[in-house]
Structure formats: C-alpha cells, structure tokens
Amino acid sequence: MATDSSTPLNVLRLRSCTLTSAFCRNIVHRHEPPVTSTPVRILHEDLERDFIIIDKPGSIPVHATGRYFYLSLVEILQNDFGYKKVYTVNRLDRLTSGLMIIGLSSKRAHLLAEEFLAGTIKKEYIARCTGEFPAEEVIVDQPLLTVDRQMGLNIVHPDGKQAKTVFNRLHYDANTNTSVLHYVFPPSGQPLTGRSHQIRVHLQFLGHPIANDPLYSETRIWGENLGKGGIDVTPTEERIAPIPPPQFQGSPNPERLTTPEQLISKPQQDEAESKADTSASAAQPSVEPEKPKLLPRETGHDIGMGSPVPLSAEAVGVITRLRNMKDEDEDWSRWRDVVFKAKALLHPQGMKIKAAPPQNQRKRGGPAWNGEGSMPPPPPSDTGVYSP
Numbered sequence: 058m059a060t061d062s063s064t065p066l067n068v069l070r071l072r073s074c075t076l077t078s079a080f081c082r083n084i085v086h087r088h089e090p091p092v093t094s095t096p097v098r099i100l101h102e103d104l105e106r107d108f109i110i111i112d113k114p115g116s117i118p119v120h121a122t123g124r125y126f127y128l129s130l131v132e133i134l135q136n137d138f139g140y141k142k143v144y145t146v147n148r149l150d151r152l153t154s155g156l157m158i159i160g161l162s163s164k165r166a167h168l169l170a171e172e173f174l175a176g177t178i179k180k181e182y183i184a185r186c187t188g189e190f191p192a193e194e195v196i197v198d199q200p201l202l203t204v205d206r207q208m209g210l211n212i213v214h215p216d217g218k219q220a221k222t223v224f225n226r227l228h229y230d231a232n233t234n235t236s237v238l239h240y241v242f243p244p245s246g247q248p249l250t251g252r253s254h255q256i257r258v259h260l261q262f263l264g265h266p267i268a269n270d271p272l273y274s275e276t277r278i279w280g281e282n283l284g285k286g287g288i289d290v291t292p293t294e295e296r297i298a299p300i301p302p303p304q305f306q307g308s309p310n311p312e313r314l315t316t317p318e319q320l321i322s323k324p325q326q327d328e329a330e331s332k333a334d335t336s337a338s339a340a341q342p343s344v345e346p347e348k349p350k351l352l353p354r355e356t357g358h359d360i361g362m363g364s365p366v367p368l369s370a371e372a373v374g375v376i377t378r379l380r381n382m383k384d385e386d387e388d389w390s391r392w393r394d395v396v397f398k399a400k401a402l403l404h405p406q407g408m409k410i411k412a413a414p415p416q417n418q419r420k421r422g423g424p425a426w427n428g429e430g431s432m433p434p435p436p437p438s439d440t441g442v443y444s445p
Contacts, residue, residue: 092116092128099138100156107165108158109140115154119145134159146170147180150254152271155182182240182256183227186265187274190236195224197259199287201252204364204372208379210272211254213262213287216366220252222259235268262287278378288375292367296357297377302389 095114102109113119113130121129127136134143143159144166158178160166172178202217204210228237240256257273260266264285266274274283353359360376361368368376 089126089128090124097130097133097137104161107161108169109143109161110156110158113149113154113157115152118151119148119157125151130157147173150257176243180242182242184238184240184256184260185235185268186238186260187235187268188265189229189231189234190224190226190238190263190265192226195263197222197224197262199259199262201255201258202366203253204366204368205360205376205379206363208376208383209254210376210379211252211258212284212372213258214290214366218252220255220259222255224260233268236265261285272379275382277382278375289369289371290366291369293370293373294367295370296360296373298355298357302385304389 093114093116097114097117098112100110100112111130111134117128117130117133118125119130121132126132131143131145134140140161143161144163146158146160146166146169149155149157158169160169169178198219198221199213200215200217201211201220202214204212204214222240225239226236227239230236238260242251254273257267257270261270261273261279261284264283266283268274272278276283353362357377360373
C-alpha cells in the first residue's frame, strides 16, 4: 500500500433514464472521489490465450463500488484500453498496488481461477509496517470477521473465519521506524485461507499496522493502542444517535425522518380541537403527543444490523468514529445536502399544489361532445401550476 502525491483525477458522472409512454429524466451530477494519476500499465498481453497482466496503482478500486464507477479498474480497461470485456480473477484492495491477471473471456477466467484455488499460482505481498518488526518468522493464526460492510471493517473475533498469516521481515529502517515485510499466499503446505483485509488486520493485531493504512492505523479511530491484541467483543445494545458537527448543529439532521408536525398524530389533533371547541370554560388536560417510533438510523441502532454477531461497545465506537471521519473527509456532504424523505406526497414549502381532476371524466356541467364536428375546447385548467 502506497500513497501518491501526484495530481488526482476526478470524474463527473451524468446519467439519464427514459421511460416508455411518459418521459422521465433522472440526471445525476456526481463527482467521483479522486484517485492517483499514476496510470494503469499493461505488462503482458496474450490475445491468443485471452489474458493480460496489469500493474494496478493504489487508490483505484477493482470493481465499481460505492461512489466509484468510471474510476474503477474494470471500467478503465474497457474505456481507456479498448477491451470489450474483462474478467477479474484475483482482486486487490483499493489502496493496494500490485500485479493482477485479467481474463479476456469467461472461459479463460474460470481456468485461471481454478489454478488459484488449487494453489498452482501463488501471490507474494510486500508491506511496510510501523515499528521494528521481529527479525524471526512470525505466525498469526487468528479468526477474522467482517462486522460492518458499509465501512469495510474487519476485526479479530472468535466467531470469525479461520485465517493464518506467516510474516518475514526483510528490512528495518530506523530513520522512519518502519519495517518491510514479506508474505507468501498461501503459505507452503498450508490450506487456502485468504480473508478480507487479512494482512492488514493481522498486522494491526500484532501492533505493527501498515504504515499508511487509513483504516487500521488511524489513532482517531482506534486510539493510541491502534487495536493491538484485538478489541473487546462483549456484546452490548448501547447506541448513540448521529450527532452533527459543530458548524451544522442548527441544521436538520439528515438521518431524522420525522418532522415536528409528525410528533402529534391526526386523531390526537382532532380530539384536541374538538375539546377546545365544545368546552371553552372548563380546562381540559393537554393531550400528550405520542412520539412516533424512530427508525434505527435515527437512534444509531443501524450500526451492527449487518453484523453476524452482536457488537461490543468498543466495536460500536470504532464504527461511529470511522463514519464521522468519512463524513469529514467528504466535507460533511451528508449534513449539507438536501435530503428528501418521501413518507408522503412532497409539497414544496410555501407553495400550494391544486389537485388534478379525475382522469377521463369531463367537468360537471361542462359541454359534452355529440360525436359531430370537432370536440369542444377543454375548460381552462390550472392543474400542475404552482401558486404562491
């Protein structure tokens, strides 16, 4: 994993869709997150056997995911290099650079995948971690579990899938206090146990996370200990509702789907108005508004809903801080953007929309057509016209 200080690339996505009888256009103006300007390189091309070998730079995802589409490796190979269709066989994390073998046909990709599964093809990794790694061989045999797919977070957990990593130190740099490690996958004579973020999480568990890892080597997320030795796995139901940053404290919470008007239900409003009309002298007790049931993402309970096991308080805190850091990196766009919550018909604030007349019915008392001559002109209608 390596950072790149070159000028980042940015892409503007415009998308539209059209329906059949009615015309509906959906335009999306979206800037994909920037990636490195280091180009993808084709190291070997074998058109006869339908595969290529490429050098993928760091920061480019292999497949379209999240906010990435045109800046994914598959789209770059098809749009910039002119390959009609590409089939990935192995994959690398978005921030990881390295070699990948790409099939140009589904049949070739299937054959190459079988060779990976059989252990015929081995992968070697080089990583720079923090601190002085032990000079002797280090074996980590800790199960891994994905606890939040939205953030792509994996931790060491007893209920996770078995994973074994064998590290060997190649070099230690005292000036930067970092070590260069070597890892062969799968290890010689060992079964295939490749897991998501396996190297990154096992190095974090040892207390030597990858030097520039924004996920597993960030003190704002894990604290000063950086998750060394794993985190607490004692389950808890405690959650904290999303809190906006200081500059948006007065703005509506985009995670909140309820409005002040919805805090009092319609029957309660009718009952309160009836009592006020029938008894002006007698003091009537105020009707306590019945608060609607809040959704999980309004209370913070959406954290852990996709986890296969109940989360601990420490895991919840890690995910919460990770989400906040992601929001900050995106300039708090989730709190700035206008979010429409369609729990009913949308009515622009301060404007009236007149209801449309029943379809296929003439207005009562209007002229009828007797079948001869031209049809009478329709009565003037203001349907669909906004009036302040």
